[in-house]
Amino acid sequence: xxxxxxxxxxxxxxxxKTATSLTxxxxxxxxxxxxxxxxxTSAMGSVGxxxxxxxxxxxxxxxxxxxxxxxxxxxxxxxVGAGVQPVATAVIGTVEGDLHDIGKNLVAMMWKGAxxxxxxxxxxxxxxxxxxxxxxHKPVVVGLSALLTTTMPMMKTTIDALRASGSSxxxxxxxxxxxxxxxxxxxxxxxxxxxxxxxALIRDFLEVPA
Amino acid sequence: xNSRDRVMATLRGEIPDxxxxxxxxxxxxxxxxxxxxxxxxxxxxxxxxxxxxxxRKYGHDCxxxxxxxxxxxxxxxxxxxxxxxxxxxxxGPAIAxxxxxxxxxxxxxxxxxxxxxxxxxxxxxxxxVGGEVAIRGNADQSAFSLAALLRGMQDFLVDLVTEPDNPAxxxxxxxxxxxxxxxxxxVREAGADFTSLGDSLSGPDVVSPTxxxxxxRPYHERLIRDLAxxxxxxxxxxxxxxxxxxxxxxxxxxxxxxxxxKTDPLRAKSVVGRGHTLFGNVDPSSVVALxxxxxxxxxxxxxxxxxxxxxxxxxxxxxALPASTPSENIQxxxxxxALFGRYD
Numbered sequence: 270x271x272x273x274x275x276x277x278x279x280x281x282x283x284x285x286k287t288a289t290s291l292t293x294x295x296x297x298x299x300x301x302x303x304x305x306x307x308x309x310t311s312a313m314g315s316v317g318x319x320x321x322x323x324x325x326x327x328x329x330x331x332x333x334x335x336x337x338x339x340x341x342x343x344x345x346x347x348x349v350g351a352g353v354q355p356v357a358t359a360v361i362g363t364v365e366g367d368l369h370d371i372g373k374n375l376v377a378m379m380w381k382g383a384x385x386x387x388x389x390x391x392x393x394x395x396x397x398x399x400x401x402x403x404x405x406h407k408p409v410v411v412g413l414s415a416l417l418t419t420t421m422p423m424m425k426t427t428i429d430a431l432r433a434s435g436s437s438x439x440x441x442x443x444x445x446x447x448x449x450x451x452x453x454x455x456x457x458x459x460x461x462x463x464x465x466x467x468x469a470l471i472r473d474f475l476e477v478p479a
Numbered sequence: 480x481n482s483r484d485r486v487m488a489t490l491r492g493e494i495p496d497x498x499x500x501x502x503x504x505x506x507x508x509x510x511x512x513x514x515x516x517x518x519x520x521x522x523x524x525x526x527x528x529x530x531x532x533x534x535r536k537y538g539h540d541c542x543x544x545x546x547x548x549x550x551x552x553x554x555x556x557x558x559x560x561x562x563x564x565x566x567x568x569x570x571g572p573a574i575a576x577x578x579x580x581x582x583x584x585x586x587x588x589x590x591x592x593x594x595x596x597x598x599x600x601x602x603x604x605x606x607x608v609g610g611e612v613a614i615r616g617n618a619d620q621s622a623f624s625l626a627a628l629l630r631g632m633q634d635f636l637v638d639l640v641t642e643p644d645n646p647a648x649x650x651x652x653x654x655x656x657x658x659x660x661x662x663x664x665x666v667r668e669a670g671a672d673f674t675s676l677g678d679s680l681s682g683p684d685v686v687s688p689t690x691x692x693x694x695x696r697p698y699h700e701r702l703i704r705d706l707a708x709x710x711x712x713x714x715x716x717x718x719x720x721x722x723x724x725x726x727x728x729x730x731x732x733x734x735x736x737x738x739x740x741k742t743d744p745l746r747a748k749s750v751v752g753r754g755h756t757l758f759g760n761v762d763p764s765s766v767v768a769l770x771x772x773x774x775x776x777x778x779x780x781x782x783x784x785x786x787x788x789x790x791x792x793x794x795x796x797x798x799a800l801p802a803s804t805p806s807e808n809i810q811x812x813x814x815x816x817a818l819f820g821r822y823d
Contacts, residue, residue: 283640283641323683323723325687326683326685326686326687326690327636327685327686328636328637328639328640328686328690329640331633331636331637332637332640332641335637365562366562366563366565367562367565368560368561368562368565368568368570369568371632371633374633392568393562417566417799418763418764418768418798418799418800418801419506419565419566419799419800419801419802420565420801421764421768421801422764422768422769422801422803445684445718445719446718446719446739446741446763446764446798448762448765450765451764451765451769454765454769
């Protein structure tokens with residue numbers, strides 16, 4: 270019998286081969302795809318919490334996300350077959366002028382790890398492109414990322430554009446130079462100091478248990 | 480005591496007449512001078528003119544001559560792009576696989592990429608204001624961050640934890656270090672009074688203190704020692720919260736650290752502020768760019784109170800000021816040093 274706790278542990282440790290083979294085994298034994306997915310999202314939840322606590326760092330988070338991504342390639346057809354849907358949609362991008370995508374990619378990985386469909390607009394995204402994406406995809410949350418102190422003011426411009434368009438989507442901001450005071454100052458709905466907290470934050474918005 | 484004397488005395492651990500002030504202002508300075516950033520980054524006469532104009536306007540003690548964080552990686556073959564009139568960004572790796580590391584060559588600072596722009600701008604500044612104002616020549620990314628850019632950031636970070644003993648990883652860091660040292664020496668020869676480097680990808684916002692100790696710190700310490708042998712002081716800038724590696728900083732040979740605003744100033748002063756000089760660490764965005772002159776001065780006053788005792792302190796923002804920073808706020812930062820920073 271495939272051990273889902275072992276799958277959780279394999280994803281957490283970033284052991285992609287074990288994660289993939291345990292997923293294959295579990296599916297062969299008829300374990301429900303949702304239960305397999307839950308084992309992986311649980312792993313990514315603890316990876317996020319350990320990252321937020323400063324116990325692990327970006328490389329460890331990257332290998333965990335990579336392990337889940339590879340196991341998901343095996344799992345995905347069965348999820349589709351079983352009608353398992355993402356719990357919500359989120360839109361993410363770095364604000365105009367900022368080309369640095371590592372933080373944004375980490376948040377996107379952690380959101381995917383929480384079974385959220387992520388529309389990744391990439392880098393250097395104009396306020397209007399965020400507005401258009403919100404109209405098209407109707408996300409629950411929009412994530413704005415800035416790595417540079419020099420591009421932070423563009424977050425305010427983007428939030429103002431989203432609000433001016435009449436959207437009430439939840440807007441969360443993050444990135445190395447961002448502070449909670451800054452988030453409040455520019456009227457963001459939420460601030461995540463790191464990618465682990467970003468996953469917890471979106472679960473709060475969705476009232477999804479961790 | 481002129482501005483240069485004030486800064487150099489501080490770097491030597493002597494008490495100057497007042498706290499000196501440095502500006503990390505290339506973006507607002509280019510905007511104020513009406514020079515598009517694309518020109519600032521490629522035309523040394525424009526680069527120097529931007530800083531000279533800002534110096535005349537604000538009267539700071541130390542000019543930080545910096546292009547962007549892509550100068551060295553680009554010179555070693557990594558593709559670069561930029562947002563409309565924004566600073567550059569490395570768009571992809573210089574090597575497709577770690578095993579391709581031996582195709583990388585150390586730079587020739589006099590010829591490769593935009594390094595000659597940096598050097599010529601420093602020469603112009605040294606001719607114009609050398610001896611009066613301290614010239615800090617920034618030698619771009621240190622071995623760890625440069626290696627990450629050359630290899631591709633995510634792949635490099637994965638390599639560090641999945642194959643830390645791969646000899647190709649050591650060779651990658653070594654060729655990056657060799658290039659970086661050459662730029663420091665060239666910057667100094669061009670007329671900089673001291674040099675600086677950035678190594679933000681090695682900080683605790685990205686990797687563990689253990690990874691920092693093994694893969695970043697040895698290159699910093701070698702560089703500091705090699706440059707000190709020629710009488711050059713260098714400064715290490717790591718963005719973000721460096722609290723978890725302050726104890727390691729304290730063990731470094733004598734140098735300067737520029738701390739970002741997320742690092743607690745009181746803790747930093749008590750752990751590293753005795754034998755090392757601290758630059759920083761006013762919040763560049765929330766405070767200098769987005770608040771009022773009064774708030775900027777209050778933040779500076781509090782920081783000066785914490786960091787002034789015993790000297791070894793140069794007031795600056797913790798990182799680069801945004802292009803939109805109001806000039807009255809920059810002036811408030813500069814004026815704070817004279818208002819609150821006198822030692823007599």
